[in-house]
Amino acid sequence: MLILKIALVMIWIYLLSVFGRAKLHFFKFVLGSVCLFFFLMIFLQPLLLRPLSMAVTAAAGVLGDTFNMYDSYYKYFILFIPKDTTSVSLVIDYECSGIVEIMAFSSLLWFFPLYNTAEKLIINIAGVLGIFIANVLRLFIICLLIFYFGNEIFYFAHTIFGRLIFYLFSIVLYFYVFTRSHVIRQKVGVFTYGNTNIAD
Amino acid sequence: MEIQILLIRLGRELIFWMAWIIIPLMVEIIPAIGGFFIVLNKKLREVFGKKKTEIKYLPEITLIVPVYNSEDTLEKCLDAIRSSNYPNKLIDILLINNESTDNSFGVYTEYQSRSKDMSITWLNSGQGKAKALNMALFNSEGKYIIHIDSDGRLHPEAIKNIVTRFEREKEVDCLTGTVLTDIDEIEDTEGFMMRMIRRCEFFEYCQSFLAGRNFESELDSVYTIAGAFSAFRKSAILKSQMYNVLTVSEDTQVTFQMRKLFDKGIKLCENAFFFVDPIESGSKLYTQRQRWQRGEIEVSHMFLKDSLHILRDFFRNFMIRVLLYDHTFAFPRMIWYFAIVFLIFLNYPMYLVIGAVIAIYLLYVLSAFLFFINVWMYLASVKDVKKYYKSKWYLIFILPVFNFVVFWIRFAGIINSIKGESMWRTLTFGEEIRSIKQVIKKDFRFLTKMSRTIRKRVNNE
Numbered sequence: 001m002l003i004l005k006i007a008l009v010m011i012w013i014y015l016l017s018v019f020g021r022a023k024l025h026f027f028k029f030v031l032g033s034v035c036l037f038f039f040l041m042i043f044l045q046p047l048l049l050r051p052l053s054m055a056v057t058a059a060a061g062v063l064g065d066t067f068n069m070y071d072s073y074y075k076y077f078i079l080f081i082p083k084d085t086t087s088v089s090l091v092i093d094y095e096c097s098g099i100v101e102i103m104a105f106s107s108l109l110w111f112f113p114l115y116n117t118a119e120k121l122i123i124n125i126a127g128v129l130g131i132f133i134a135n136v137l138r139l140f141i142i143c144l145l146i147f148y149f150g151n152e153i154f155y156f157a158h159t160i161f162g163r164l165i166f167y168l169f170s171i172v173l174y175f176y177v178f179t180r181s182h183v184i185r186q187k188v189g190v191f192t193y194g195n196t197n198i199a200d
Numbered sequence: 201m202e203i204q205i206l207l208i209r210l211g212r213e214l215i216f217w218m219a220w221i222i223i224p225l226m227v228e229i230i231p232a233i234g235g236f237f238i239v240l241n242k243k244l245r246e247v248f249g250k251k252k253t254e255i256k257y258l259p260e261i262t263l264i265v266p267v268y269n270s271e272d273t274l275e276k277c278l279d280a281i282r283s284s285n286y287p288n289k290l291i292d293i294l295l296i297n298n299e300s301t302d303n304s305f306g307v308y309t310e311y312q313s314r315s316k317d318m319s320i321t322w323l324n325s326g327q328g329k330a331k332a333l334n335m336a337l338f339n340s341e342g343k344y345i346i347h348i349d350s351d352g353r354l355h356p357e358a359i360k361n362i363v364t365r366f367e368r369e370k371e372v373d374c375l376t377g378t379v380l381t382d383i384d385e386i387e388d389t390e391g392f393m394m395r396m397i398r399r400c401e402f403f404e405y406c407q408s409f410l411a412g413r414n415f416e417s418e419l420d421s422v423y424t425i426a427g428a429f430s431a432f433r434k435s436a437i438l439k440s441q442m443y444n445v446l447t448v449s450e451d452t453q454v455t456f457q458m459r460k461l462f463d464k465g466i467k468l469c470e471n472a473f474f475f476v477d478p479i480e481s482g483s484k485l486y487t488q489r490q491r492w493q494r495g496e497i498e499v500s501h502m503f504l505k506d507s508l509h510i511l512r513d514f515f516r517n518f519m520i521r522v523l524l525y526d527h528t529f530a531f532p533r534m535i536w537y538f539a540i541v542f543l544i545f546l547n548y549p550m551y552l553v554i555g556a557v558i559a560i561y562l563l564y565v566l567s568a569f570l571f572f573i574n575v576w577m578y579l580a581s582v583k584d585v586k587k588y589y590k591s592k593w594y595l596i597f598i599l600p601v602f603n604f605v606v607f608w609i610r611f612a613g614i615i616n617s618i619k620g621e622s623m624w625r626t627l628t629f630g631e632e633i634r635s636i637k638q639v640i641k642k643d644f645r646f647l648t649k650m651s652r653t654i655r656k657r658v659n660n661e
Contacts, residue, residue, distance in 0.1 A: 022635040025619050026612040034538045041542060104535040113618045160222065167223060171528060172510055179527040180508045182618065186501040188446050
């Protein structure tokens with residue numbers, strides 16, 4: 001199995017080099033970022049999931065303590081929200097940890113041909129930190145809604161509202177990292193017509 | 201009790217699906233529904249509003265036709281102008297030769313000699329469509345300047361409809377015509393796949409002009425006039441810096457200039473039709489759409505680079521929303537297309553994942569259906585096109601697939617515009633595959649050479 005994984009990585013690196021030498025930037029970007037995403041999910045995700053979930057739970061717990069709304073049991077990845085006579089426990093699993101989003105963002109960034117390595121490193125650190133904070137805020141808002149409206153709101157708060165907040169943050173991040181920088185740095189100049197005989 | 205449990209379960213699953221479809225819903229479907237009602241409202245105003253009378257005075261106009269190796273199409277193009285219901289004596293045609301190497305000039309001289317009722321002038325310009333258009337603008341004398349491509353044909357009422365609109369609406373400085381692909385050419389296409397691609401392209405053009413630009417026009421946010429058929433009030437276009445030679449998207453660039461100068465003066469003339477040939481091949485589609493995407497980024501760079509703040513300008517500047525949709529969303533979209541496969545491995549029930557994909561597909565079909573109704577309402581003056589359009593209703597189910605393919609091509613345009621050379625025509629898909637093969641062959645040759653050298657050394661040859 002290990003040999004197969006190593007072989008896959010070798011083939012990936014070779015194809016990246018082929019696309020690089022053939023100056024096929026888009027092919028390199030897609031193959032690079034998609035495969036890096038899969039590799040990160042296969043190799044790194046199992047290692048990072050627990051510490052990240054713990055960190056997210058602990059950070060969300062700080063907010064819960066501050067506003068005196070819920071408790072955090074970060075060793076067990078649980079946020080505990082007492083509500084009247086009942087209580088709700090929120091378990092931070094891989095979906096809530098934000099690990100998939102962190103890996104997706106990092107994979108895209110490292111093969112996005114706009115930045116140099118130093119820039120990518122700085123943007124990656126800042127981006128991961130941003131995603132982490134957005135995730136903590138999302139959990140805080142979910143807990144806030146449950147705290148005020150009870151268990152009935154849980155599904156809506158978690159599946160729709162929380163996700164929406166997280167998406168909105170991600171879109172702002174992606175806009176600044178990918179779109180804005182690209183538009184600003186776009187080269188505009190005298191272009192060539194290539195070997196065309198089509199006036200379109 | 202059992203029914204209650206079943207309903208609760210169903211409700212929860214629906215919410216789960218909603219979470220998956222919430223982004224496509226927000227960025228595509230909601231604007232599509234909004235656009236549908238805006239266009240519907242416009243049509244209702246036209247039908248039930250005060251009937252407009254014919255204009256009494258017809259001014260002299262200039263018709264600019266850039267020519268580049270157009271010997272096969274030029275005659276048809278001139279014939280269409282000649283059969284227009286606008287008096288020929290009021291049309292001054294400028295053919296701007298763009299370094300053609302074929303017999304376009306011969307076609308012109310022959311046409312001119314047998315069409316004494318028409319004023320046709322031939323001018324030579326340097327390479328590039330923008331240069332040709334600028335030269336023509338300097339030489340034009342009409343009150344209105346209309347620009348058409350040489351490989352298409354005008355509808356007989358198109359010129360009059362454009363002039364009527366300008367005469368009636370003094371605040372309008374720039375009009376984009378409605379460009380559609382030629383239905384006879386589409387149906388004459390050999391090969392089922394290519395014919396389907398061309399039919400989808402026809403639907404795409406219909407929706408892009410009669411739904412998309414139609415509601416953009418209502419909201420004063422026309423992103424670009426058509427490169428193949430557009431018109432200007434001469435007094436307005438001469439105040440601009442005219443066509444820009446630095447970008448591959450000179451039509452979008454001039455639209456942005458006009459908007460900067462006149463703010464609300466750019467509209468769609470929905471009853472002025474121009475028919476162009478359908479896309480020649482898949483390769484052409486591949487290079488054309490990449491160029492369009494590059495053009496969008498280049499023009500955004502020229503006009504927006506100092507005001508790209510999503511939080512401040514999202515509601516104020518529609519271009520932020522265009523960039524967000526065309527550029528920003530492409531990145532998460534790509535990753536999630538692949539990640540959806542991963543979800544199955546992460547214990548997500550298969551039926552939920554497939555259900556979410558089907559739900560998203562159906563939403564796209566819904567948006568295509570709404571646009572279908574919008575377009576249908578605006579094809580009244582071209583009965584044969586309307587009949588053809590109606591008969592191809594089933595394309596609303598195929599269009600999401602066509603758009604999916606176009607998404608990938610445009611995404612290639614985004615990435616290739618960063619490092620790729622600025623070229624009018626980028627590499628085709630076939631050429632890209634060939635260059636991959638060349639690199640692999642080179643590696644193979646290197647390995648064979650290496651192994652031969654090692655073998656020689658080992659065997660002391």
